Amino acid sequence: MFPWLAMGHLIPFLRLSKCLAQKGHQISFISTPRNLQRLPKVPTNLSPLITLIPLPFPQVENLPHQAESSMDIPFQKSQFLKIAFDSLESPLTQFLQTADPKPDWVIFDFASHWLPPLAAKLRISCAFFSLFNAATMAFLGPAEVLLAGQGNRKTADDFTVVPDWVPFESNVAFRVHEVMKYVDGSSGNNESGTSDPVRLGASIDGSGLVLIRACMEFEREWLELLCELYRKPVISVGILPPDLEGSELENGDKWVCIKEWLDKQGLNARLLQGKKVGVEIPRDDRDGSFTSDSVAETVRFAMLSEEGDLIRANAREMRGLFGHKNRNDGYIDSFVHCLLERKTSK
Template identity: 50%
Template sequence: MESMTNPSMETADKLHVVMFPWLAFGHMIPFLELSKVIAQKGHTVSFICTPRNIDRLPKLPPNLAPLINLVKLQLPKVDKLPDNAESTIDLPYDEVKYLKMAYDQLQQPMTQILADLAPDWVIYDLAPYWLGPIATKLGISSVFFSVTIAASVCFISPVQILKGLSGEDDRNTPEDFTVPPKWIPFKSNIAFWLFEIKRVFEDASTANDENVPVTYRFGAGIEACNVLAVRSSYELEPEWLKLLEEIHQKPIIPVGQLPTMGYDSCDNDEAWIEMKEWLDKQPQRSVVYVVFGSEAQPSQAELTEIALGLELSELPFFWVLRIRRVMPDSEVIQLPRDEG
């Protein structure tokens, strides 16, 4: 965070930064890790999230805990949202829209919190597209933090297209997204596989009209911020970070991959001991790590294909597999049986 170009970030002895992530663990954990990085520099962080999610976060390292204040913000009740559902992990995919509806009702409470705390900066996620203008009105500098790499942010398009305010995007069919868009000026093979983008189109066609589209949220969030931060580095994708700055005309800060700063000791966990012993025996950079995060779950057919593909690769792999997305009605997926 020291690289931010705002003079107050460079001269102040101690800053107060508010963090406000979307309610998915694939977002909350990177936001928490970024909070730790900021706290390591001696700044104070207010990490704002719902009570149940805060209770489920990893414990903070003792040396950083005094600088990171975990603020519990109650999620409003909305129709069809179960009482204890505070994260995407608590819901079937088609019910996440109700979580977004409840989340959007946090505008007034967040306005009051920011007014009361009067932080130097607020760092927000893609879902609260409404927070940037609130921060501006309160005189608070803001950062839009993308938990994905710069290439993916470049691919999804400029702000005006994301917000549906421009006719420049001629991508109308799934096939159009299987090649790089026209605003990428260099050779690249980054694009969707057809089966991936078909699913995106199917999800969009069944979306509830009451929800603000995720593309609009992303575009409005970027448009309103002072600085755009991405979970990336110049060593990983220098050309994409440069393009991202050209597209959005905002300062870009790559914050790194933000690996988890572990605190909870696993030394007495027998399962972890066994896994660690196996990992220690593998050659460096030889193990394939497979994980789909807290929101995505492959179908049984997809899981079987992935498992067979990993087997055919003959590479050692470490797979974090969630066999059930949410209780009690989700499909339970299972690894294919070894017929050998």
């Protein structure tokens, strides 16, 4: 497991590691020393199967001392963190070359676009694990669009419409205020030499499998669309519902995890509203502002009104779906079967 350096990525990768370890598989969880120290403790029954592998983290100009995670820096410095992250290619290569037994798979995150060629050279299978849901990934587009730097989408307004490659009716699109900081030129999105869309596109394109934290019961049409867009297997690993790990984090770390998660909720809000399991609070499209009255009115509609009966019923059904242990275990079993079936011969 090789996640991006953010607690909102490390935790789900660890959750997937635990699911695989529960099936008897040996996991090497690779990150930097400080990030590994921040992780919740692995349960004693799984600790023999999950080994934490620290890679030395370099000091990079413009990156504060001991900054090893996105929680340690402002958003504007995120590309300097990616410069440091890219330098982990050499120690990761050394680990993969010398690990005994040799790994069957490397499961990696969006930022390590350089990993698929490395894995291919070492004859190790690789799978890209997306922490975005299927609808978000489909909205972002196929690998060739991402590799082209989002293609024709250059301004914030370009991201407020449903893309042409979505063949069914959908309301999943951004509001202007949700993407402004990514396209206004102030984010330094190319300081590392590789933009985030290109990293994502290369990760998708170079992987043998694409793993999605989603379930067919909720996002069937989006998962089927992703298979068409990527022209390769897209495997659902289930929702990976959180266990006690979130409560074991320090309070500050928990807040950063929550904030990283909330920062990505624009498309999710539209998906939930489109599925009639939630209601989005009205905001100003340009600056994202909202009023206390709009919050109160939306809550009353969702929780008390007769018109909200369907939403409440659907939400109760989804709660049972997302928290269903046997169903989520079934996704992991299918995933493991796929890994065993498709691993590169040693």
